[in-house]
Amino acid sequence: MTATFMHLTDSHLELRARAQEFLSDHWSTVEQRAGSTETFRRTAIDAGLLYRWVPKAYGGAEMDSDVISEAIIDAEFRAVQAPGELDSIGARMVVPTLLEHANPALCKAFAGPTIVGQIRWCQGYSEPGVGSDLASVTTRATATDDRYWRIDGRKIWTSYAADADYVFVLARTDAADRGHDGLSYILVPMDQPGVRVEPIRQITGAATFNEVIFDDARTPLDHVVGEPGNGWTVATTTLRHERTMISGAGRLGTLFRALLRAYAARGAPHDPALAQRLMELRELVEVKRFATIEQAFGTAQDLTVLRLTDKLFQSAFQEKVAALAMDLLPSVAADLPRTEVVEARWVTQILGSLGLTIAGGTSNIQRDILARRGLGMPEQRRADQ
Ligand SMILES: Cc1cc2nc3c(=O)[nH]c(=O)nc-3n(C[C@H](O)[C@H](O)[C@H](O)COP(=O)(O)OP(=O)(O)OC[C@H]3O[C@@H](n4cnc5c(N)ncnc54)[C@H](O)[C@@H]3O)c2cc1C
Incomplete structure (x- = not known):
């Protein structure tokens, strides 16, 4: 057979x-x-x-x-x-994290409303001065009595905070601990006097980023996911799901089809050089599709390593798409002035494409982890260490 x-x-x-x-x-x-x-x-x-x-x-x-x-x-x-x-922070990042680490009461309270879009979420990890070195967060959560955590600190680059109902905050709950220890993963309602959201205007013109200031913010004691002090494990679970969300094969295909439409809409004669670049991207879409199948069947040796390469693949793809779109745009603008909306979307895509090399862990850091986990190389030491 x-x-x-x-x-x-x-x-x-x-x-x-x-x-x-x-x-x-x-x-x-x-x-x-x-x-x-x-x-x-x-x-x-x-x-x-x-x-x-x-x-x-x-x-x-x-x-x-x-x-x-x-x-x-x-x-x-x-x-x-x-x-x-939903392709959202809540459905793709929070809910799988809850299922893995939270008690049944938290899962019951948050999973159902989140998967239908009733509760919207944002991610409170980065702080002014804390990004790649996430274990250095300084935001504090203190148990005030037997009912509430009190949260104080600042988070930055918090995507969609202005529209979110809840934020999952990585905070230090044990002042004596440093680094990965003494951190907790806490669910905090946004709509309260102790939480202030200040939008940050991006190069794209949008303000999806925000600074979120916690000043005597409150949340119930039982809104901690996993054990208090064990937040690092929970936080890295969410990061894993974030990378999977960012690098989904579906996103690649959608972007490629949009690019094909932009090529057709430019109203200019067939251009073999541009077509060649389109076909190269098409090859990458196919490679990704088969890689996804390979991973899904569990034949891949080390899924953690593959997920890291996935995100690198996705951000490189998105940069190539942006570069090609940039070459298509002038003719779109010249020949089809009515396509302003399409154009605006591409401008956002082009300007935003670099963001993917930073969000959810920068490409440098991903490569560093890959070198250690995938190739068994020794840990890099920073110049200031
Ligand atoms: C589109 C987008 C959305 C985001 N959304 C959110 C969000 O919703 N919530 C949130 O909390 N954060 C969010 N972020 C922030 C993001 O997580 C951080 O920007 C990222 O972790 C990098 O941190 P940093 O900006 O402080 O850069 P730094 O950590 O200061 O890094 C600066 C440069 O130094 C390099 N570098 C640093 N340390 C090392 C090392 N050890 N080895 C090699 N190179 C190193 C980095 O790769 C980078 O090139 C978002 C960012 C972007 C771009």
């Missing part, structure tokens, strides 16, 4: 048919598409099509699943632009 690389089983084909039927029942009319996305997602969860990895007790569909099934559902939802699983 000839071995095939991959084929869909009967149950996969049946799942695809079920997803198509669900979408035709719930996402085909104008009224349905104009309805509440939260309600739609809840219906899709009840139908066993979204958040199959989240237990029922915490608002998910709780189904036996595999990566092919998830990819099938995702493809069907994307094909008709139906709201799928």
Whole structure:
């Protein structure tokens, strides 16, 4: 018998048919598409099509699943632009962290509302003077009595803080400890007098970044994820999920298709040099697609190392896309003035592309970890050590 690389089983084909039927029942009319996305997602969860990895007790569909099934559902939802699983800090970073480290009460309180977009989150890690060296955070959380933590300190580069309902804060709870010890991972409501958000305008013109000032902010004592003092382990779990979110194959494909549209929309004759560069990017999309399958089947030796290379791959890809878009833009501007909105999006993409080499851990740091974990090289010492 000839071995095939991959084929869909009967149950996969049946799942695809079920997803198509669900979408035709719930996402085909104008009224349905104009309805509440939260309600739609809840219906899709009840139908066993979204958040199959989240237990029922915490608002998910709780189904036996595999990566092919998830990819099938995702493809069907994307094909008709139906709201799928949220690509957000809450759904992709907080909820998996809670499932791994939090007690059932916290999972119950936060997971369900987060996966349908009812609770929005931001990440309180970086501080003025603390970035790559995350274990040096100085924000303090002190147990005031038997009910509350009191939080004091400043966080910076906090994406989406102005819209967030909650922030997960990495704070020092034990003043005697230094470095990785004595840190805790605490969930803090944003809407309170002790939390102030100051937007920071970026080069793109947007202000998704913020400085967040905690001055006698309060949160219940039981809002700590994992054990108090063990926040480093929890924080690195979230970072792992952040890298996976940033480097998803779906994002690469979406960006590539947008670039193809920009090429077609520029209204100029076929340009073999630009087409050549487009095809190089297409190759990278395919490489990533197969790498994702390889990882999903668990044949990869060291998933931690692969996830780090994933993020490096993604940021390099995004920089190449930005460089090509920059060469396409002048003709878009000259030939199609009505495409202002498209252009504005590309300008944001170009200006923002460098950000990915910094967010969630800089490329230098990723390479350093890769050298140690992947190649067994000795730890780098900084010049000031
Ligand atoms: C788009 C974007 C979104 C972000 N969102 C958030 C957010 O929501 N929440 C949050 O908390 N933070 C956020 N950040 C901040 C981000 O986590 C930090 O910028 C990042 O960790 C780097 O820290 P830093 O800026 O202080 O740079 P530094 O740590 O000061 O690094 C400066 C330079 O020195 C290099 N360097 C530092 N130490 C070493 C070393 N040991 N070995 C080799 N090179 C080294 C770095 O690679 C970098 O090139 C975001 C950043 C970006 C760009």
